[in-house]
Amino acid sequence: DEVVVVGYGVQKKANLTGSVATVKAETLESRPVSSVSAALAGQMPGVTAIQSSGRPGSQTGTITIRGKNSVNAVSPLVIVDGVPGSMNTIDPSDIESLTVLKDASSAAIYGVQAANGVILVTTKRGTSDKPTITYNGSFTLSQNTRTPDLMNAYQNMTWTDEIRKGNGQAPLYENIKGGYLDGTINRDQYGDTDWMDVVFRGAAPQTRHSLSISGGSEKTKFYVSGDYSYQEPNY
Numbered sequence: 107d108e109v110v111v112v113g114y115g116v117q118k119k120a121n122l123t124g125s126v127a128t129v130k131a132e133t134l135e136s137r138p139v140s141s142v143s144a145a146l147a148g149q150m151p152g153v154t155a156i157q158s159s160g161r162p163g164s165q166t167g168t169i170t171i172r173g174k175n176s177v178n179a180v181s182p183l184v185i186v187d188g189v190p191g192s193m194n195t196i197d198p199s200d201i202e203s204l205t206v207l208k209d210a211s212s213a214a215i216y217g218v219q220a221a222n223g224v225i226l227v228t229t230k231r232g233t234s235d236k237p238t239i240t241y242n243g244s245f246t247l248s249q250n251t252r253t254p255d256l257m258n259a260y261q262n263m264t265w266t267d268e269i270r271k272g273n274g275q276a277p278l279y280e281n282i283k284g285g286y287l288d289g290t291i292n293r294d295q296y297g298d299t300d301w302m303d304v305v306f307r308g309a310a311p312q313t314r315h316s317l318s319i320s321g322g323s324e325k326t327k328f329y330v331s332g333d334y335s336y337q338e339p340n341y
Contacts, residue, residue, distance in 0.1 A: 256302065305341050306340050
C-alpha cells in the first residue's frame with residue numbers, strides 16, 4: 107500500500123540545505139581534454155581531480171569531494187542519467203550538465219554509497235526538430251612544465267672539487283679540467299650528455315574530434331555521437 111522512492115525527486119533550491127555545485131556543458135566543452143575527470147580539475151571548490159598517470163591518452167584521474175572521507179578513500183558515487191556508472195566512459199561533449207552533491211544532507215538519499223559524495227551526470231538528448239550535426243575539434247601541444255638545468259662535465263668537475271675541498275678532501279679533477287677544456291685528453295671518458303634534452307622533445311601534438319547527430323519527432327528522439335582522441339608522447 108505504500109511506496110518509498112529513494113534517490114529521485116525535485117525540490118526548490120531555496121529549500122535545499124545541502125551543498126550542491128553544478129557545471130554546465132559549455133564549461134566542459136571549452137577544455138581540450140578527453141576525460142570528464144580531467145575537465146573537472148579546478149572547476150569546483152571542494153572537488154579535487156588528480157591525474158596520477160602521465161601516459162599518453164590516459165587522462166582519467168581520481169576525484170575526491172572535500173578530501174578523503176575514509177581510510178580506503180573510496181571514489182564518489184557516479185549517477186549517469188539515473189543509473190550508477192562511470193563518467194570516464196563519457197565524451198565531455200555529450201554532457202548537458204554535471205552536479206556534485208558534496209555533503210551528507212544532500213547525498214543522504216542515495217544511502218551509504220554516497221558517503222564520499224555523489225556526482226550526477228545528465229547527458230544530452232535529441233529534440234523534436236530537424237537533424238542537427240555538431241562537430242567539436244581541437245589540436246593542442248603538450249610539453250614538460252619544467253626540466254632541470256643540468257651542469258656540463260666541466261662544471262661538475264669544478265663543483266665536485268670545491269665540495270671536496272670544503273670537506274677537507276683532496277680534489278679529484280684538479281689535473282684534468284685544463285686538459286678537458288683544451289682537448290688534450292679524451293673527453294669521451296667523461297659523461298657530458300644532457301639526457302633530458304636528448305630523450306624529451308619540445309612539444310607533443312594532441313588532437314581530439316567529436317561528432318554528434320541529434321534530432322527526432324514528437325514521438326521519437328535520437329542522439330548519436332562519437333569521439334576520437336590521439337596523443338603522442340613527449341619523448
